Structures are given as structure tokens and as C-alpha cells.
Amino acid sequence: MLTKLSQQTEKHTKIPLDNLFITEYMPSAPEDYVKVYLLGYSYALSSSSDTSISSLCATLNISESDARSAFKYWETQGLVLIVEDEPLLVEYLPVHSSAPIRKFSKSKYEDFNNQLHAMLPSRQFLPSEYNEYYSVIEDCHLEPEAMLAIIAYCIRLKGDNVNYRYIIAVAKRMAEKNLLTFARIEEELSQYDAYSSETAQIMKALGSRKTPDHEDRNLFLKWTKDYGFTVGTVIEVAKLAKGTSFARLDRLLTKYYENHLFTIEEITSYIQNRDKIYDLTRSINRIIGVYYEQLDHEIETYISGWLNKGFNDESLKRVAEYCFLHNVKTLDGMNEKVNTFYSQGAITVDSINEVIERGERLDNVIKEILTEAGTTRTVTARDRESYRTWTQTWKMSKDLILYAASLSKGAINPIAYINSLLASWFNKKVDSVQKAKELAPTPAVSTSVKTANKVEKTYTSEQLNAMFSGLTYEDM
Numbered sequence: 001m002l003t004k005l006s007q008q009t010e011k012h013t014k015i016p017l018d019n020l021f022i023t024e025y026m027p028s029a030p031e032d033y034v035k036v037y038l039l040g041y042s043y044a045l046s047s048s049s050d051t052s053i054s055s056l057c058a059t060l061n062i063s064e065s066d067a068r069s070a071f072k073y074w075e076t077q078g079l080v081l082i083v084e085d086e087p088l089l090v091e092y093l094p095v096h097s098s099a100p101i102r103k104f105s106k107s108k109y110e111d112f113n114n115q116l117h118a119m120l121p122s123r124q125f126l127p128s129e130y131n132e133y134y135s136v137i138e139d140c141h142l143e144p145e146a147m148l149a150i151i152a153y154c155i156r157l158k159g160d161n162v163n164y165r166y167i168i169a170v171a172k173r174m175a176e177k178n179l180l181t182f183a184r185i186e187e188e189l190s191q192y193d194a195y196s197s198e199t200a201q202i203m204k205a206l207g208s209r210k211t212p213d214h215e216d217r218n219l220f221l222k223w224t225k226d227y228g229f230t231v232g233t234v235i236e237v238a239k240l241a242k243g244t245s246f247a248r249l250d251r252l253l254t255k256y257y258e259n260h261l262f263t264i265e266e267i268t269s270y271i272q273n274r275d276k277i278y279d280l281t282r283s284i285n286r287i288i289g290v291y292y293e294q295l296d297h298e299i300e301t302y303i304s305g306w307l308n309k310g311f312n313d314e315s316l317k318r319v320a321e322y323c324f325l326h327n328v329k330t331l332d333g334m335n336e337k338v339n340t341f342y343s344q345g346a347i348t349v350d351s352i353n354e355v356i357e358r359g360e361r362l363d364n365v366i367k368e369i370l371t372e373a374g375t376t377r378t379v380t381a382r383d384r385e386s387y388r389t390w391t392q393t394w395k396m397s398k399d400l401i402l403y404a405a406s407l408s409k410g411a412i413n414p415i416a417y418i419n420s421l422l423a424s425w426f427n428k429k430v431d432s433v434q435k436a437k438e439l440a441p442t443p444a445v446s447t448s449v450k451t452a453n454k455v456e457k458t459y460t461s462e463q464l465n466a467m468f469s470g471l472t473y474e475d476m
Contacts, residue, residue: 018095028165036070053088058297104134112144129164140175145182170214192217205238216246227257236264287320289329310347372405373414394426403433
């Protein structure tokens with residue numbers, strides 16, 4: 001690329017937002033879906049490399065599944081195209097006023113139209129609104145009476161001025177749940193109406209005078225039926241989150257659910273410790289050398305899980321120090337180390353130090369073996385794996401391993417040569433240095449014979465086997 005905007009300039013760049021989006025699509029869309037659309041649009045126009053879905057989720061403080069649901073919603077509206085799912089790639093499309101008007105039989109929908117006019121006598125219906133209702137009825141196989149029930153429900157929620165796109169969105173969500181008949185719709189809507197007083201109490205606890213809508217009632221059922229929160233707990237959490245929306249309350253309750261916090265006592269305790277968790281998160285980031293402005297996503301993804309495993313502030317800082325010293329400088333990398341320590345029952349500073357010291361002692365022994373073999377390189381994971389095989393599987397003593405190492409001096413691949421010798425001794429049930437000496441193995445390097453202008457080396461069959469058995473696919 002020849003030119004690019006500076007980050008500071010890009011932050012002040014305006015995005016070209018079509019008026020049709022504001023007037024026709026935004027009013028009936030969920031609040032968070034609008035945020036996802038706008039931030040995603042700014043990403044599409046950005047030259048920055050940090051425009052991933054994880055970055056979007058961290059900025060908006062939402063889950064990845066919520067972000068994907070938002071893009072799927074906008075895809076159904078015809079505003080975006082999901083090109084790829086993994087990794088997510090979304091293409092923004094031009095904003096169009098409405099779908100082309102389809103032809104429908106007037107007589108077929110005469111009764112539907114009469115009942116619709118009776119419900120909204122002062123409304124001036126445009127052909128596009130009729131078209132949308134008919135399209136959903138036929139495309140989703142929805143009974144006309146079921147659509148009328150949905151319209152009546154939306155009028156109860158929003159009043160006579162309800163936007164028809166809102167009605168369409170509710171109808172499509174009902175169809176997605178396979179609620180297609182009048183009876184099924186009535187059953188579902190009666191459930192929503194049964195909880196209208198509870199949702200009103202929650203809205204009041206949030207400090208809002210807004211009348212709960214269909215999405216709000218859906219969220220209420222999610223919290224109480226799917227998550228298992230009591231109505232009392234939801235109301236108390238709403239009081240703690242006063243001044244926010246149902247969407248924000250949903251994110252809070254989802255976070256508490258994911259952290260197995262179900263009572264108001266557990267949640268209050270968590271909130272009181274939240275500042276400590278933020279301080280811990282910043283300390284860990286500082287130690288391993290990363291920086292994130294938004295910490296909630298990191299806490300939900302990593303820190304809370306580590307604390308739930310039984311680690312405390314000091315033990316996690318100790319793991320972070322270990323990671324930094326071993327050049328592990330990502331949260332994913334630290335997560336692997338945390339799980340490794342956890343698998344060994346090491347969750348306190350003392351037990352973690354013990355595991356680290358045990359590993360250092362093991363590396364010192366392997367280093368001694370490498371030195372005996374005439375090499376001074378760093379101990380690798382493959383060396384440790386070989387040593388575990390020699391000692392735990394083949395039951396070889398340290399003296400026997402050191403003797404094999406002494407015979408491998410000068411070999412192209414000392415570890416492979418040691419492996420070859422020890423495997424041979426294991427098969428022959430050799431369990432002491434004396435027995436190994438009785439087999440009189442040939443040292444790895446024979447006497448060099450100088451002829452003409454070149455140096456030649458001769459190798460035993462045992463040495464050749466050792467050389468080639470040590471080669472890996474990467475070596476070749």
C-alpha cells in the first residue's frame with residue numbers, strides 16, 4: 001500500500017451511514033445489534049489489522065455468540081453477507097429501501113386485511129407493509145391468524161404507532177422457534193403476558209420508565225428458565241445495575257451464570273471482589289508483558305476460570321513470572337501453563353515452586369547427561385520425553401544412562417545414539433553398568449583415517465541405526 005492514515009487520523013474519520021439505515025432498519029433492531037453493525041462497519045473501512053471478532057467483542061463487552069447473532073440478523077435484513085464462518089468474514093452490502101413488491105392475491109388476504117384495519121383503524125397502510133406481512137406468512141408458513149395475534153401483541157407492547165419492521169422481526173423469531181399456528185402463538189404469548197408484571201418490576205428496578213418489549217420478555221425467560229435465576233435475584237441485580245438497559249442486564253446475568261453465581265449473596269460477594277480481580281488482571285498483564293484497555297473479556301475468559309480452579313492472586317502471579325522467564329507472553333500460553341500446574345495439583349505458591357524446582361532438578365540431570373555426551377545445548381522438551389522413557393518405562397538407572405552418554409560422544413545425534421543403546425540394553429534386560437560393559441559396545445567415534453586430502457570416519461551398524469532413528473520429518 002502506498003499511503004495509509006495514522007491511527008489518530010483514523011479515529012476521527014467519519015463513516016458514511018445511509019439515512020435509510022437510520023429510518024427503516026435501526027428503530028426495530030435490538031440495541032446491541034445496532035452497535036455491532038456500526039462498529040463492524042467502521043472495521044470494514046479501517047486499515048487497522050486489529051479488526052477481529054474478539055476485538056469487536058472486547059470493545060462492546062459482548063460475547064462472541066451475541067456478535068455472530070447480530071451479524072446473522074443483519075444478513076436476514078439484507079444489509080450484510082456472511083462470507084465465511086471461521087474465521088468470521090462479513091461483507092457489508094448497500095442499504096436498500098425495501099424488498100421488491102411481490103404480487104399476492106387480494107382475495108386470499110381479504111379477511112386478514114379487514115382484521116388488520118380493525119386493529120389499527122387510524123393507520124395508513126402502504127403496499128410495502130402489506131407485502132412484508134404476506135411474505136412472512138408465505139415464506140415462514142405462518143398462519144394468517146397467527147400473524148394477526150403477533151400484530152395484536154406488538155400493539156399491546158408498543159402502541160398503535162408500532163413500526164411494522166418490529167412486528168416482522170417478532171414474527172420471524174416466532175417462526176424460528178417453529179411457532180407457526182395460532183394455537184402455538186397464543187400459548188407462547190400468554191406465557192409472555194403472564195410475566196408482564198415481573199418484567200415491569202425489573203424495568204422499574206433498572207430505573208427505567210420504558211414498557212418491556214418482546215425482546216425484554218424473551219430475555220426474562222432466558223434468565224429464569226434457561227439460566228435458573230429466581231425473579232428475586234434478577235430484580236436485586238437490576239437494582240445494582242440501575243441506570244442500564246435489559247441488554248446490559250443480560251450481559252451481567254450471563255457473566256454471573258458462566259461463573260456459577262446464582263444467589264444475590266454470591267453475586268454481591270463477587271462484585272465486592274471485582275476491584276481486586278481487576279487489580280490482579282492488570283498485575284498479570286504487566287508481568288507477562290501484554291496490555292488490554294478492556295479487561296472484562298479477559299476476566300471472563302481466563303482469570304475467573306483460574307480462580308475457580310483454586311488459584312489465588314499470589315499463585316497466579318507466580319505462574320505469570322514463570323511464563324515471562326520462559327518466554328511465554330500471551331494469555332493463551334499462560335492458560336496452558338496454569339492447566340499444567342493444575343493437572344499436577346499445584347495451585348499454591350509453595351506447590352508451584354515445588355513443581356518448578358522438580359523440573360529444574362530434572363533439567364540439571366539431563367544437562368549432566370548431555371555434557372557427558374559431549375554437547376552443551378539447551379535441554380528441550382524432546383530430551384525430557386526421552387528421559388521419562390528411559391527412567392519410567394525402561395527403568396534405567398542414572399549411572400547406566402550416563403554410561404550410555406559417555407559412549408555417544410562424537411555421535412551426530414547423541415540423544416538418538418543413547419536411545420539406541422538403552423533400547424538394546426532394555427531388550428537384553430541389562431540393568432547395570434557392569435552388564436553393559438560386558439556387552440562391550442563400540443564407542444560412537446572410531447579412529448579417523450586420513451587418506452589423500454580427506455578425512456574418513458567409519459561407523460558400526462549400531463551407530464548408523466542410532467543416527468537414522470534420531471532423524472525426524474523436520475530434519476529431513
